Amino acid sequence: MSTATITSTALSQHHETAQQLPRASRPLAAVTGAELQAPLIQGGHIRYANLDYGASAPALTVVSAYLNEILPYYASVHRGAGYASQISTSVYENARNIVRDFVGGRPDDSVIFTRNTTDSLNLLAGCLPVTDGKHTDEVLYLDIEHHANLLPWQGVPTEALLPRKPCRRP
Incomplete structure (x- = not known):
């Protein structure tokens, strides 16, 4: 399965799911964990509203779906000769092109990934x-x-x- 196929499949599935939701829930539904229920002291549960986005934020559902789709191919990037390593390296390098295009970079611009x-x-x-x-x-x-x-x-x-x-x- 190619990187482009994995990406287009995940994006189209996300779009179809989002269109089926009531309009008011679409923004929250686009985030993984939006349906999380938090317990109340007096009993019962309420929809959890995550307001702590300083150090981490929940993944968009399209990102989560994409990660779940490519997870079976997860392997060392740039360090393996096996099939899964080749796919992981291809996905990793293609991500640079996607980011470069997203920010309007030139083909000769470098995209550097860091931890945070x-x-x-x-x-x-x-x-x-x-x-x-x-x-x-x-x-x-x-x-x-x-x-x-x-x-x-x-x-x-x-x-x-x-x-x-x-x-x-x-």
Whole structure:
């Protein structure tokens, strides 16, 4: 089964399912775990509303369906010669093309996958170009940034950092 076949099958199944749902439940239904019921102290259950999206968010159902479809082919990427490894490597590399197309990248642009946003920011902070000992790019940040977003920039010379103060409300 090709990567394109797996992707198109998962997307079409998701679209068909979403169209069968009542309009009010479609946004929640697109998220894995939307039907989760939480127990109430006084007894009974209520539909759970996950408001903790800071470090993790539930997967979209189309993503969950796709992962379930390719899970039997899961194997080492770029390190195996077997059938499953070849499929996993193909899916992994095709994901780069999908992301590149999604963000409007050029064919010669690189897409780098990292473990998380903090890892990405650390990588980016270490990759800014330096000319004559000074960074040639500038970084704009807000005073309300999460701590994990501020730490990577501590090693960057202050002339490259452009703090933006919050707007004052009347």
